Amino acid sequence: MILLGLFLVFCLYALKILQKNNDDTRRQITQLRKDIELILEKIRENN
Numbered sequence: 001m002i003l004l005g006l007f008l009v010f011c012l013y014a015l016k017i018l019q020k021n022n023d024d025t026r027r028q029i030t031q032l033r034k035d036i037e038l039i040l041e042k043i044r045e046n047n
Helices: 002-046
Strands: none
Touching: none
16 A cells, blocks of 8 residues: 555656656747757848
8 A cells, every 4th residue: 555655646746747847848949949940030131
């Protein structure tokens, strides 16, 4: 019973770490998209 409890706590902790990484990745992707849009605008202005 104690081992099962420890296992569940470990799983919840691992899921929390994965969720945090997922949020960071989503933020980086959003920033990349904004940067690419800015670069495309500058290319259009130069042409």
